[in-house]
Amino acid sequence: MTIVLNHTIAPAHDKAAAAEWFAKIFGLRAEYDDGHFASVRINEALTLLFAEENSFSPNHYAFHVGDAEFDAILARVKAARLAFGSAPWSEADGKLNDWNGGRGVYFRSPDGHLLELMTAAH
Template identity: 65%
Template sequence: MTVTLNHTIVPAHEKGSAADWFARVLGLEYEPSSDGHFAPVHVNAALTFLFSDDETFPASHYAFHVSDAEFDAILERVRASGRPYGSAPWSRDDKKLNDWNGGRGVYFETPDGHLLELMTAPQ
């Protein structure tokens, strides 16, 4: 059997806003759930991010392997959102990309403080 991550819960100060921002920046769809407990965003056919309201939570790191075209489109939306971005976890606002593993990579924070990473070459 292949082990596949099916979903993860992403804490947020306001789940609907967080899910909407995440979906817009990554070029995904967000449709509010009728049950109201989670705000789901389907990342791909196998993975769903379930945004959940929380008052306090530690920041998490989520990394995504994307194509060159997806990388360009997402980076443009990050720039348009006004969020800082950078080349490494310790350089989140240097407005540079990295070239680790022969690809391109970038880091940026969500409005709730989670660190997102995009890479065109998997690690």
């Protein structure tokens, strides 16, 4: 059997607000399944679960997307006036990278998580 990541948990100060923000930026829908987590289904194989935590260290979440999804998400990032950049060390330079022959960008969620989009997998 192929190993597939089914879900991961992202800490948040407000799980519902974090799920709504993520869903809006990524063009998805937030769901509230059991009251413990606020969830966003990324695709048929992966769900991002948001759990409330008082304190946490920000994480890095990277998403391999197609060109159309990249353009749509980046447009929503720009419309939300979020800082974005070409690398983790220059996440606010307003540029994209061209690593591995694709396009990539980094930006932060309201909870401080570093989100990465790439059109060519590493």
